[in-house]
Amino acid sequence: MKPVVIFGIGDFARVAAVYLQEDSPYDIAGFTVNEQYIDQPKLNDLDVFPFEQLTQTHPPEEYAMFVAVGFKRVNKARAEVYGACKSLGYELISYICSEATQWGHIEIGDNTFVFEENVIQPFANLGNDVVLWSGNHIGHDAVVGDHCFVASHAVISGNVTIGARSFIGVNATIRDGVRVARDNVIGAGALILADTKPGEVYAGNGTQALAIQSDQLKSFK
Numbered sequence: 101m102k103p104v105v106i107f108g109i110g111d112f113a114r115v116a117a118v119y120l121q122e123d124s125p126y127d128i129a130g131f132t133v134n135e136q137y138i139d140q141p142k143l144n145d146l147d148v149f150p151f152e153q154l155t156q157t158h159p160p161e162e163y164a165m166f167v168a169v170g171f172k173r174v175n176k177a178r179a180e181v182y183g184a185c186k187s188l189g190y191e192l193i194s195y196i197c198s199e200a201t202q203w204g205h206i207e208i209g210d211n212t213f214v215f216e217e218n219v220i221q222p223f224a225n226l227g228n229d230v231v232l233w234s235g236n237h238i239g240h241d242a243v244v245g246d247h248c249f250v251a252s253h254a255v256i257s258g259n260v261t262i263g264a265r266s267f268i269g270v271n272a273t274i275r276d277g278v279r280v281a282r283d284n285v286i287g288a289g290a291l292i293l294a295d296t297k298p299g300e301v302y303a304g305n306g307t308q309a310l311a312i313q314s315d316q317l318k319s320f321k
């Protein structure tokens with residue numbers, strides 16, 4: 101099994117390294133980003149290598165990669181790096197946390213990362229370069245398209261389709277059978293009951309503060 105170089109030095113990269121070290125068979129060789137972004141030689145006690153020289157220092161015949169870039173530019177930043185690494189010939193690993201729940205009969209692409217407490221039902225399909233942060237429900241026969249990022253505790257019901265590069269915010273709910281189009285941002289707590297169009301943004305309804313202070317609440321006296 102090839103050791104893995106993680107692309108990225110942000111939060112996702114730091115956190116992903118810990119999951120892979122503690123809960124996967126992969127050895128982590130270090131991190132890589134474009135040279136201009138290297139601001140420290142080490143991260144998590146591992147070396148940070150310039151991406152421009154990676155094919156010489158860590159050739160694709162000997163090393164695999166994982167692209168741990170967040171949802172910048174609605175996932176296009178990660179999609180671009182994913183494409184660049186693939187075209188250099190790197191195998192991109194996928195990871196499902198041992199504390200996620202799935203019974204097999206699912207399809208999963210490359211560079212896909214599934215955190216703990218995700219429930220993925222049979223016949224679900226996760227594309228390439230998908231991130232499922234912790235605690236989501238992915239219902240049976242749901243399709244999560246390439247380069248999507250699902251934050252935490254979202255409900256993606258059975259037979260839902262999420263178009264490529266879409267972002268699903270924390271606690272969002274997508275009704276069964278709905279098709280979320282490509283490049284959508286579904287905000288925190290949004291409730292999606294009907295198909296959406298490409299590039300749309302849905303914001304959840306934030307709750308309003310009452311016109312009293314907490315020490316005025318009778319039920320808390």
Ligand SMILES: CC(C)(COP(=O)(O)OP(=O)(O)OC[C@H]1O[C@@H](n2cnc3c(N)ncnc32)[C@H](O)[C@@H]1OP(=O)(O)O)[C@@H](O)C(=O)NCCC(=O)NCCS
Nearest residue numbers: 233251252268269270271285286287288289301302303304
């Ligand atoms: C929906 C969401 C994306 C909107 O984000 P935002 O930070 O408010 O949006 P931006 O600052 O980029 O807003 C740009 C414009 O959108 C419009 N806009 C944003 N929210 C709006 C709302 N609720 N109603 C009307 N217009 C809104 C405004 O015109 C805003 O321009 P302004 O700065 O002049 O007000 C955000 O509320 C959200 O839910 N984000 C996901 C959070 C999440 O799940 N995080 C997990 C990370 S792992």
